[in-house]
Amino acid sequence: MKRIGWIGTGVMGRSMCTHILSKGYEVFIFNRSRSKAEYLISEGAIWCSNPREVAEKSDFVFTIVGYPADVEEVILGSDGVLTGAREGSVLVDMTTSEPSLALRIYEESKARSIDALDAPVSGGDVGAREASLAIMVGGERQTFDRVLPLFKCMGNNIAYMGSAGAGQHTKACNQIHIATTMIGVVESLLYAHKAGLDMLEMIAVIGKGAAGSWSINNYGPRIAQGNFEPGFFIKHFVKDMDIALKEARRMNLSLPGLAMAHQFYVSAMAIGLENMGTHSLYKLFEKLNGV
């Protein structure tokens, strides 16, 4: 049985790694703060002192950390995965990160005869817990085929999208589409409020038809009920939009809707909503309108 390395045991990583463990794989783990790894250790995962040690002991290494700078450190840093990974092993970064960084990791891995994939996910904490994530994968097709049985432990919508970086690009598309859709969600709900409509009734009638979206059907009722707890943190969404805008700029691609959404979400950070759910954008729009 293949030995699995896992770096990053936050909300997402912990659930995803649990599924791997439950399939009977031997799992070697590392996390910046060890306390967040205790659960997995109690379930049988073996603690390592740094990413290099994880890589030395594993055939497949998965990483899911915070920001591109964290990805760079755990993979390309002085104690990083590439300092310990063996020839023929596979490295899979599941962080939502930069396509250009994914390409660099792919190339530096290739130079050491290591195969790398970028494989960011969508579906949030619930998708991670229920193993129903969407997984968008870039890299070589044959590497994808090797990792597919492991992806299937974590997700049910697994797509090979093309060469290195294509997974990250696809995740960028995902976030670009959500960004302006969220503006539509909060503006339609605020209009409903001002016009004296019942928000839940409004969502019920428009959400089933041509105006329907996952966002309004899932976040709309929470907004109507004043529940702004995070499904997905604003601070993480802003990071994802930072990446999409940077990549779009690199391609000389103007995305004014994304840029506007990004600015409003930066505003939401500024008024202290960074650890609230993305749908708490509604609270910013209330402020903007004296509601």
Added chain:
Amino acid sequence: MKRIGWIGTGVMGRSMCTHILSKGYEVFIFNRSRSKAEYLISEGAIWCSNPREVAEKSDFVFTIVGYPADVEEVILGSDGVLTGAREGSVLVDMTTSEPSLALRIYEESKARSIDALDAPVSGGDVGAREASLAIMVGGERQTFDRVLPLFKCMGNNIAYMGSAGAGQHTKACNQIHIATTMIGVVESLLYAHKAGLDMLEMIAVIGKGAAGSWSINNYGPRIAQGNFEPGFFIKHFVKDMDIALKEARRMNLSLPGLAMAHQFYVSAMAIGLENMGTHSLYKLFEKLNGV
């Protein structure tokens, strides 16, 4: 059996009136250009020379015309419905029009002992043909109950939303949510194109999850295939956004996402896309990006 009046026999009105006729009602019709009414006449509808004559002969009068000015003319004009409608009859405007005009029609009808509803629809030509429209209704509940059997001939998602104008307000919410969502659709697809992704594969993976929307799942593949034929005309969508912005302004409500979408769609009109589908916004974004 109640006698039905029908004013406005365009793409939507024709299909909707056909369903009423097919249930065996006696139907009196008028349309600005008679040629568009010939089909309904051949199916048994009785032609009238103006809206007044329709109203004189009917227990329920439905209107579905183009712009608020047309609504005003056929209902409140010198040969309009209210000049001919009998006490106790019901007037139902299904045009997407202004909430404030709906309220004025309700009040002027009430003064003549006529009950009025505003009942705009969503679902487009396909929904009209298949009698699967969403119908969003404002006015008195007891009037709604009287008209419900007729609504059920045309739609399958029929919602009473509140007093006069509430139907129009709900339709405005519908269009507000679609407006920015469409920007998300075209920006994510254009990003995919520039990044070298297969658009259909991208839609397949993101459309099923948290980034899913009716718009990307239905219009996305048409954009990918270069099919910009109208499901819904840009010129009509701009009219709907005009109305939503005007009403929002009246409520002192700032909707920057809607305003941006509106401006881009005005741009799309300016470059000759007024009679193309709303998803041809993609072509404007291509131009903006030298694609």
